[in-house]
Amino acid sequence: MNTSTNTSRIISAMAVPEGAGVIVHRTIGTAALRNYDPFLLLDHIGSDHPDDYIAGFPPHPHRGFVTFTYMLDGHMQHQDSMGNTGDLGPGSAQWMKAASGVIHSEMPKQTDGLLRGFQLWINLPAANKMDHPEYQEFPATAFPVVKTEDYQLKVLIGCFGDTLAPIRDDLTQVTYLDVQLQPGRHFQHQLPAQNTNFIYVFEGNGQFNGQDVPLHSLVAAGRGDDAFDFAAGKEGARFIVVSGKPLHEPIVQHGPFVMNTREQIDQALKDFQSSQFVRDRAWVKRSQ
Template sequence: MDSSTLSPSVTTPRSIERLVAGQPTSDGAGVRLVRLLTQDLQRRLDPFLMLDNFGTDRPEDYIAGFPDHPHRGFETVTVMVQGRMRHRDSAGHEGSVGPGGVQWMSTGRGLVHSEMPEQQDGAMEGFQLWLNLPARTKMGEPWYRDIDAAAVPVWQGEGVRARVVAGRTHGVAGAVERDTTEPLILDLELAAGARFEQPLPAAHNAFVVVYRGSALLGGRELARGPMVILANGGDGIVLEGGAAGARVLLVAGQPLGEPIAQYGPFVMNSNQEIFEAVEDFRAGRLA
């Protein structure tokens, strides 16, 4: 499909609200990463709960991986850029994902899983996004899917390649769609000077992360690294590739507007539900 087909028109583009540098930290058994979407931003970026960016070519920074740990009440979306990761969980799911692939897991009422590197050396890079579940489905059955790079739908425009992980762009449906939160997750590749437009409802929360090169938004150059929170309003998003082009993760979604109660790997709507999640885990009642 070329850029002349189903070309959207954004007349009032969103502006930049703020840049978030993120917090260098470690998780799992010592995996080094930058946490871009932290707990204090959950309300502002509802329905998204967390965004981690991991990226290193030092095996000692990732080789210990993420051994068995529990979850309840949300979905995890892992987008791999480089390297390979294997998933196993207590509900019987297992799979691996390589460069360009995606792992999508709905934790539902709860499970225990691990995410371990399938390599001893080389670069490991990617993003993990936590997407909240609405209260009515938090106790649903756990669900898991591996999506190979070749299975991620792609829209190709003039100087633009959009890998559609979730949602829709330019008439192309993503690998996963969700009715309530309507997540849009695009992995964009922009050539120098190439323009990409994405219509978006004014109330949907949205952010972008440039992870290669640089991009322009509202005339401002965005360099690699920070999460860029976009102001609500307008009718969409307009991005342009910088002098050397760019790779950009674009994320947006419809807020749930529900209470958020989080204790580590459990995200529910009340403290009582958190207590129950902890007790269920201790008693071995997760999937």
């Protein structure tokens, strides 16, 4: 179900160990905001301490959803059991439709002492959970940037006005924007009223429709806040703006398996334990 309410909520990120001990800052996927249809999880990786992430994310399975990884600084090296590999550098992104099953690893590396990025989990409709897996992977230069006197905006998924991203998600109609706002300036935007919408502030702070939003906080936009005004604080602000169509379907999750029934989860576990998990080789779309 869609958990939007009439009032926007501010969710502070929680530090959570993940993978082989990597520390991530999680908002969606916690007790405060779980299954924010169609979004299942939002992790923000941000550290200049290698011990926080050097162990990385060794091989692990996914079924039934999409992961979207966006790197701000540093690198994330990807490899899966089908032989696909990739190196996500600063500003690059990967849309991975795990669908029927992918077993992959993600190993982070610093660049100039920095490692920052995001991973968003997007649920798939029941009719598409067992589709063939596929990737859309692009470098920083592939993503269009809109510049004004007040802000700089990068379009990662979907569109912003007439500006189109190279990554499309037709099933849940996701849009994903990275907005860098100058100190004291405003960013005004209209989001689809029927969608689940949020922003996450990862640099600076500001106000969302007059409501204070501190650093490392997510605004779960309530109904009526689809048209919003974000005012940056004295140091400016940088935040992602994400919107997606809710599915309104049952969610049964067991770790990295997200299906609609308990029986489907049991089958995923059986497939994984019997080495029958990966059924189809993923198709990879990259820029030329």
